[in-house]
């Protein structure tokens with residue numbers, strides 16, 4: 384059996400922790416639960432993350448970097464802002480389909496347990512990769528004349544609040560159709576709301 | 581036999597379309613007299629000179645250092661002589677040509693008022709253009725609106741001492757223009773922590789986010805070689821207008837251009853992505869000392 388590297392083990396812990404935290408909740412999940420799920424001893428777990436709080440923060444950064452990296456790839460494409468919106472929406476919904484624990488964690492743990500993230504993960508610190516990339520997206524859109532100049536957070540909230548809300552409704556099994564069937568109409572709505580006029 | 585006067589390098593200072601701001605700025609040089617005593621002023625519109633305007637427009641004489649102030653307007657005449665003829669005559673024979681100020685360097689304010697017509701001596705903004713293309717290797721651009729008197733003094737001093745003056749791609753001496761106007765500003769700590777001055781004229785706070793300060797994008801040593809040896813614009817609360825750059829003048833100088841609250845321009849040589857990453861994190865922290873008046877903070881702490 385090929386030897387699992389330290390980096391791979393870390394990724395395994397991250398995946399397992401994301402699943403457990405988003406399914407069972409942050410406080411109910413214990414380090415022994417996570418260690419058991421990855422098949423390692425609790426002692427060995429601490430070689431990777433020295434506390435549950437530190438793991439919690441690393442998870443936010445992991446998700447933020449994952450999202451940031453994917454949006455960066457879209458930002459760097461030579462396509463219209465309208466098309467970029469389509470692609471960001473697709474990317475986000477695919478992530479909700481394929482790795483729902485990432486978005487669940489973000490919505491149900493990060494945004495709901497602020498006391499865990501208050502120290503060392505406040506403001507932009509842990510989500511900077513993701514927010515920065517959206518800033519670049521908006522900045523490019525306004526520079527090229529495709530988007531209306533307005534307050535950043537008004538636009539950010541409209542875009543990300545909308546997507547987060549849809550994924551939440553989907554998670555609550557309220558949406559009658561699969562998430563993907565809303566992609567087109569949601570992209571169009573976002574573009575119409577943000578476009579230059 | 582030559583008199584001592586003959587051995588001095590001859591300066592001829594000529595005006596194009598100008599407000600004379602560079603002349604006035606230069607008159608504030610603390611050691612002006614000592615400096616000028618080492619040259620012969622063949623002609624200057626304000627200072628005592630060897631020749632008159634009528635004499636120099638006969639185009640019979642030569643100078644060693646030709647200083648041109650103001651934008652170049654090809655249709656302009658002085659004493660009925662086309663300025664193009666005057667400029668090329670003196671430039672052809674001069675060892676050094678100095679464009680004094682942003683108008684002479686890149687067109688500046690007077691180019692903005694007649695964009696199809698006026699330009700600098702060898703540049704129209706940052707595009708090579710203007711009457712002295714054939715002599716461009718000898719042209720030193722001292723951009724600034726107006727020039728800092730010490731910058732001209734530095735160049736004349738280097739010439740006197742037969743020192744090579746290295747210039748950047750826009751022909752500005754790199755020793756003066758490798759700095760950014762931001763370097764040495766007393767508000768640097770506020771820039772680091774992204775604390776803005778909310779109102780014009782406040783002593784505390786950085787002027788980058790709201791007040792239009794262009795110093796981090798502007799090559800100049802204004803905050804290093806202080807004006808009148810005392811202060812600078814940003815130190816007293818006026819934003820830097822970027823007057824040494826070829827795109828000067830911009831518009832709405834007292835407000836920062838933003839796209840969705842994100843500064844349109846970021847400091848020279850730093851990618852927007854890196855800049856925004858750092859800014860977002862710095863803005864997260866609340867630093868009480870930097871939020872109000874420093875004096876009040878000191879009293880209370």
Ligand code: SF4
Nearest residue numbers: 765767786787793795
């Ligand atoms: S006011 Fe301008 S020069 Fe001063 S620190 Fe802020 S950006 Fe730099």
